[in-house]
Amino acid sequence: MQTTYKILNKAIEGLLVLIFSLLVLDVVWQVVSRYVVGQSSSFTEEFARFALIWLTVLGAAYINGQKEGHLSMDFLLSKLSADKQIRRNRVIQLLMAVFALVIMVIGGGNLVYTTLKLGQLSPALQLPLGYVYAIVPICGLLIIFFSIYHIKITFNANQK
Template identity: 85%
Template sequence: MQTIYNTLNKIIEGMLVLIFSLLVLDVVWQVVSRYVVGQSSSFTEEFARFSLIWLTVLGAAYINGQKEGHLSMDFLLAKLPPKKQFKRHRVIQVIMAIFALVVMVIGGGNLVYITLKLGQLSPALLVPLGYVYAIVPLCGLIIIFFSIYHIKITFNPNSNEH
């Protein structure tokens, strides 16, 4: 499981760097084409919007996999004895996995299915919107994997990783 976790983190890191780099290039091209050429490109705004969606959702899944990455208020949790802290961490991970399953995988999967079934295309890039929204159920599955990983590995009181 550790190998899958490490590999998945490396893949997501690479995708985040690539998407962010493309977003920066896109915005720079938009500024250059608008102020130097005098006419902005028609696809740059839409591409920036779609890449920002992917960057945000994939970044949320990535941060979910990191132990100390999420912003949290754990003052009261830190006051609990270690055994109760582990139980609370497990409950939190189960709730996050259920949320990811219901909202992201099932809800996002329905959104992808409907938009692909209806044949909705983006106006400028003419990309099926189902492909743009496909990141939501994919990241839901990634969050579920990370939650299971944290339950089994990270928040194990007998493990040396916490």
């Protein structure tokens, strides 16, 4: 599981860098085409929107895998004993996995299925919107994996 965790983290990091780089190039091209060429490209705004969606959702899954990256208020947590802190973290990871399953995997999967079934296309790129929304259930599965990984790590740490 540790090897899978490391491979997933590296793959997500690479994908995030790629998406961010494409987003920067897209926005630069939009500015250049608007002010230098005098006519803006029709696809750049739509691509930037889709790239930002992917960047945000994938970034949330990545940060969930890092565990320390999420913004949290731990004032009350620091007042608990070490055992209660571990139990609280397990409950939080379990709730995050349930949320990811119900909202992201099941709900996002339904959204992808519906938009693909209806044949909805984006206006400028003529891309099926189901492909754009597919990142939601994929990241839901990633969050579930990372939550299970963090729960397993805490169980292994307690047994030592």
